Amino acid sequence: MSTVQVEAQGLSKNFFDQSRGEVKAVQEVNFECRGSEIFGLLGANGAGKTTTLRMISTVLQPTAGTARVLGHDVVSDPVEVRRNLGFYSASTALYPRLTARETLTLFARVNMYPAERTRSRVEEMIERFGLGDYAGARIEKLSSGMKQKVSIARTVVHDPPVLIFDEPTVGLDVLNALDLQKAIQELREDGKAILFSTHIMSEAERLCDRIAIIDKGRIRACDDLEGLRAATSRHYLEDIFVHYVTGNDTPA
Amino acid sequence: MDWTAIRLLYLSELRAALRERAVLINGILIPLLMYPLMMWVMFSGILFVTARFESFASRVEIAGLPAEHRGLLERLEEDDGQVEITEVEAPRARAAAYREEVENRLLGGELDAALIFETTVDPPGNAEVSLLSNGSSDQSQAARGRLERALSAERSAWLDRIAEQHGLEGAEWQVFDVRSNNLATGRQMGQFVMGMMIPLFFVIMIANGCLYPAIDSTAGERERNTWETTSTLATRRIHIVTAKYLYVATMGLVAGALNAAAMVVSFRSFLGPLLARMGGGDGSGFAFELPLTSLPVLLLTAVLLGALVAAAMMILAAFARTFKEGQSMVTPVILLVIFPVVVLNDPSMSFTPALAGIPVVNVVLLLRQAIAGNVLWLQLGITVLANAAAIAACLWLASRILRVEEIATGSFEGNLFQFLRQQWRPAGGKA
Numbered sequence: 051m052s053t054v055q056v057e058a059q060g061l062s063k064n065f066f067d068q069s070r071g072e073v074k075a076v077q078e079v080n081f082e083c084r085g086s087e088i089f090g091l092l093g094a095n096g097a098g099k100t101t102t103l104r105m106i107s108t109v110l111q112p113t114a115g116t117a118r119v120l121g122h123d124v125v126s127d128p129v130e131v132r133r134n135l136g137f138y139s140a141s142t143a144l145y146p147r148l149t150a151r152e153t154l155t156l157f158a159r160v161n162m163y164p165a166e167r168t169r170s171r172v173e174e175m176i177e178r179f180g181l182g183d184y185a186g187a188r189i190e191k192l193s194s195g196m197k198q199k200v201s202i203a204r205t206v207v208h209d210p211p212v213l214i215f216d217e218p219t220v221g222l223d224v225l226n227a228l229d230l231q232k233a234i235q236e237l238r239e240d241g242k243a244i245l246f247s248t249h250i251m252s253e254a255e256r257l258c259d260r261i262a263i264i265d266k267g268r269i270r271a272c273d274d275l276e277g278l279r280a281a282t283s284r285h286y287l288e289d290i291f292v293h294y295v296t297g298n299d300t301p302a
Numbered sequence: 303m304d305w306t307a308i309r310l311l312y313l314s315e316l317r318a319a320l321r322e323r324a325v326l327i328n329g330i331l332i333p334l335l336m337y338p339l340m341m342w343v344m345f346s347g348i349l350f351v352t353a354r355f356e357s358f359a360s361r362v363e364i365a366g367l368p369a370e371h372r373g374l375l376e377r378l379e380e381d382d383g384q385v386e387i388t389e390v391e392a393p394r395a396r397a398a399a400y401r402e403e404v405e406n407r408l409l410g411g412e413l414d415a416a417l418i419f420e421t422t423v424d425p426p427g428n429a430e431v432s433l434l435s436n437g438s439s440d441q442s443q444a445a446r447g448r449l450e451r452a453l454s455a456e457r458s459a460w461l462d463r464i465a466e467q468h469g470l471e472g473a474e475w476q477v478f479d480v481r482s483n484n485l486a487t488g489r490q491m492g493q494f495v496m497g498m499m500i501p502l503f504f505v506i507m508i509a510n511g512c513l514y515p516a517i518d519s520t521a522g523e524r525e526r527n528t529w530e531t532t533s534t535l536a537t538r539r540i541h542i543v544t545a546k547y548l549y550v551a552t553m554g555l556v557a558g559a560l561n562a563a564a565m566v567v568s569f570r571s572f573l574g575p576l577l578a579r580m581g582g583g584d585g586s587g588f589a590f591e592l593p594l595t596s597l598p599v600l601l602l603t604a605v606l607l608g609a610l611v612a613a614a615m616m617i618l619a620a621f622a623r624t625f626k627e628g629q630s631m632v633t634p635v636i637l638l639v640i641f642p643v644v645v646l647n648d649p650s651m652s653f654t655p656a657l658a659g660i661p662v663v664n665v666v667l668l669l670r671q672a673i674a675g676n677v678l679w680l681q682l683g684i685t686v687l688a689n690a691a692a693i694a695a696c697l698w699l700a701s702r703i704l705r706v707e708e709i710a711t712g713s714f715e716g717n718l719f720q721f722l723r724q725q726w727r728p729a730g731g732k733a
Contacts, residue, residue, distance in 0.1 A: 068715070109533055111707060133536035142534065143527035147318035156314050160307050161536040188321070208536075 052085035055212050055243035056106060060115030063101050063267075075101045077267040078115065083243045085211065088234065090258030091247040092291060098267040099247035100139070103216045106245065107137040119212050133162050136205035139216035143201075146190035150181050150200045153189065154207045161208035175203040179233075195226045202233055206242075213237060214245045219253060231257055251287045261287070263294045270294040303544070307537035311545030312552075319515055319553065329511045329553045333561035337503075341572030356384075360445035361412075363388045363404065365395030366419040370427040373459065377452040385448055396420065401432075408436045414445035417453070427460060488589035492569065496590060497673045500565055501666040504558050505643045508607045509636040511557020512550050516615035519546040521628030533710070543704060547616055547697075554608030562600055566592055592673060599672035599682070603665045606689040610661060611639060613696030620703050621717045631717055642666075658684035661692040 063076040076098040083089035091099045104110040106117050108128040116123060122130040144153055154172040163171060176185045179199040184192055189200060205213060215234060219227040234257060238244055248254050254261055255275060262272040271278060271294050275287065284290045319325040362385055367374065378385045394400055395418055407413040416434040423429065431453070435446035465475045472479075486494070523529040532542055569590035592600070615632045622628035642663045651657075653667040658681040668685050671678055703721060708714035714721070 107534055109530055109711065129536055129538055132534055135534070137534040139530070141527050142531040144531065145314070145318055145528055146526060147321040148314065152314070152317070156310060157535070159310050 052087065052241075052243075054082045055085055056089075056117070056119050056245060057082040058102070058106065058115065058117040061102065061105060061112050061117050062114040063098075063105060063110060064113045075267050076105070079264070079267075079269055081262055081269065081272055083212075083245055085243045086238055086241050087259045088238050088244040088246050088257050090254045090261040091245065091264050092249070092251070092254045092258075092261050092287075093247070093264035094249055094295070097249075097264045099249075099264055100216055101267075102264070103137075103139070103214050103245060103247055106131075107135055107214055108132055109137075133208070134210050134212055136208070136210045136213045137216070138201055138205040138214065138218055140218070140220045141216075144189045144197060144204065147188055149186050149188055150192070150196075150203070151176065151185040153200060153204050157204045158207045161210070163208040171207060171209070175207050179203045194222070195229075198222060198226055198230060202230065206237065211241070212243045212245070216247050217249070218246075219248070219250065227253075251291060255287045263291055265295045304537055304541050307535075307541045308545045308548070311535075311537075311542060312548050315515075315519060315546060315549035316552065319518070319549065322514075322518070324514050325518070325553065328514050329557045330560060333507045333511065333557045334564050336561070337565045337568035338572070341568045345572050345575075355440065355444045355447075358414075358441045358444040359384050359386060360441070360448050361386045361388075361414045362445050362449060363390060363413055363416045364419075365390035365400065365404075365416065366392035367417075368419060368422055368427065368429060371419075371429075371456055371460070374452055374456045377455050378448065385445075392419070404434060408434055408442065411436075411439065414439070414442045415449050417449055489591055492574070492588040492590040493593075493674050495573070495588060496566065496569060496592070497670040500562055500673060501669045502640075502643050503565060504562055504603070504669060505607065505639055505662070505666060506636075507561035508554040508558035508604065509611050509639045512554035512608065512611045512615050513632060513636065515550045515553040516612060516619045517622065517625055517628035517632055519550060520616060520619040521622035521625050524622070525624050530711075539704060539710070540701065543616075543700065547612055547700075550616060551605075551608045551612035554612055555604045558604040558608060559601065562604075566590060593675035595675060595677060596672035599668060599677055602682075602686070603669045603672075606686065606693075607662070607665050609693050610689055610696070611635065613693050613700065614638075617696055617700050617703065618718055620700065620709060621714060621721065653678055653681050655680055655684055658682075659688045661689050664688055 058079050058081050061076060061079040062074070065073045065075055067073050079098070079102055081089065091102060093099045101110065105112050106119065106124060108124050108131050111125060116125070118124070119131045120134045122134065124131050148156070151172060154175055155168060158168045158171055159165065176182055179202060181196070181199060181203065184196055189197060192200065213234075218230055218234075222230065231253065234244060234246065238259075246254075246257060258275075260272065260274050261278065263270045263278075271281065271290075273281065278287070278290045279285060282290050282293045284293060319329075362378070364375070364387060367389065375387060375389075378387060390400070401418065404413065404416045404418070408416065414435070416432075418432045418434070419429045420432060421430050433446065433449055433453075436442035461475070462472065465472065484491075523532060533539065535542065569588075574588045574590055614635050618631045618635060619628045622631050639662055642660075643666050646663055646666065651667070653664075653671050657667055658664045664681070664685040668678075668682060671681070703718075704710050706714065706721070709721070716724075
């Protein structure tokens with residue numbers, strides 16, 4: 051069994067909101083993710099998925115608890131965490147005035163990929179994601195499908211062992227979403243530890259090896275699909291989700 | 303400091319900026335082309351107006367011209383043959399109705415100017431003369447000018463003849479023989495004009511050059527959703543901010559340096575010849591040349607001012623979540639920087655050590671001294687220290703601001719002043 055690549059212990063995040071006062075966005079979240087595993091965070095909008103992933107990616111600092119990526123603490127060693135991490139989300143757009151090739155080179159170099167191998171790595175990514183004809187075009191000129199491919203390429207160009215995909219298919223059409231899912235599965239086969247958040251049940255069912263159901267900032271259940279089915283006596287993930295989130299029993 | 307990451311991010315910002323039309327226009331094209339264009343327009347305009355005046359054929363009427371002054375007609379006819387003269391005999395000229403008729407014809411545009419010799423007085427040849435024209439007409443003004451020049455020439459020739467008859471030399475009857483002599487060389491005159499203009503526009507251009515990049519690299523990133531992308535890079539936030547800061551300062555420095563170079567070239571190519579044509583200077587014209595010693599000081603002032611303005615603008619822009627918000631937050635910096643320059647743009651102001659302690663003002667005065675080829679080393683040292691202290695204070699404040707997570711992530715709803723109020727509020731006042 052692969053080693054633990056990401057672990058969160060008692061991870062919590064509070065925000066201050068002008069109208070609502072202190073908001074507990076994430077409360078004592080615990081999980082771990084291993085290499086060659088897609089670990090899903092399944093929750094409704096506002097459940098705390100993005101906040102959790104932002105803490106692991108060091109964009110936000112936890113209010114309490116710890117998270118480690120390959121043993122590096124997200125608070126005390128954020129640069130090493132980011133070096134070993136690729137973060138993809140709907141809110142991580144690309145620089146519109148750079149070309150795809152320039153973007154990949156920048157991310158490889160700043161994320162400390164060896165300088166002497168950067169050129170070949172960038173060309174490898176261009177080839178792998180089918181960017182050849184567009185590698186020299188500015189990002190702002192690309193279609194949304196091509197932008198998405200460049201985004202994935204820039205997430206993995208420095209070959210990080212851990213990848214985070216935060217609701218990656220939001221706003222994509224069916225074909226592009228399927229392409230993305232395929233790419234994520236291939237990355238798992240490459241041995242990556244993947245944290246994947248979504249509110250789409252079918253996506254979680256298809257991709258995730260283990261699923262954590264998150265609601266109001268807390269993890270309500272965490273297991274593989276079979277385990278969740280056994281624990282709830284329900285077959286469909288949608289029913290399992292409703293069971294944990296609302297507490298209302300739908301017919302088994 | 304991870305200078306490799308800073309260099310990569312800095313070059314990436316620069317590359318992206320040079321592909322943005324607004325940055326190119328504000329940071330490079332306007333500073334570079336504004337003065338050549340402005341001077342060209344001014345030069346062309348003056349030539350056009352002069353040519354237009356010279357091309358007017360003036361219709362003038364001369365009434366009651368005494369026989370002693372018939373030479374006046376020859377002088378007018380010598381004026382490129384552009385004067386159509388109508389003569390009126392003396393008896394008619396002295397009639398009251400005649401004057402009224404001439405005035406009506408002038409106001410109606412039938413006539414451009416009239417010269418009426420109303421009465422002759424002793425000694426013979428002397429006369430009271432009325433020169434009538436219409437000040438609201440270009441043509442009438444041109445005619446008036448021609449008549450005045452001819453009258454003046456005729457008066458001088460008349461006086462010379464009278465003096466000769468009395469056996470007097472010109473210097474004896476003129477009482478004062480004034481020989482005006484401007485001791486300043488053309489180069490000094492040029493440096494005076496440049497000292498008045500370059501610092502003012504230099505500051506404006508540096509501020510203008512920093513404006514768009516400062517907003518684009520902060521609020522612009524948030525608006526484009528690339529801020530979070532940047533903050534996931536494997537380098538410390540301070541390196542990201544340093545790279546952005548260096549980029550903004552570079553754009554300001556480039557704008558200022560290009561502008562100063564363009565201004566010197568424009569002065570030499572357009573303003574110098576123009577002033578010489580208009581009779582400025584001591585005949586040798588204005589020489590717009592910068593002393594070699596001023597070039598390093600010019601560069602130093604551009605660096606200091608670019609660094610200071612960039613830091614101030616980035617502090618304010620850090621709070622903006624959209625480009626529009628950024629513009630409204632940062633624009634006051636431009637006014638704040640320009641205000642002292644405009645107020646203190648007095649050539650008699652001396653660059654004292656006390657003034658050298660005031661950022662922006664000191665840079666302007668230092669620059670003016672340098673253009674005049676006179677570098678005051680004590681003031682230069684104080685200027686560098688004062689600006690370095692101001693830049694350090696701005697960067698310290700920036701690092702305090704960026705430690706606040708809400709600001710770094712763009713969720714802070716406020717500006718610098720609200721932030722400072724929160725910081726100084728007693729403990730417990732903020733959740």
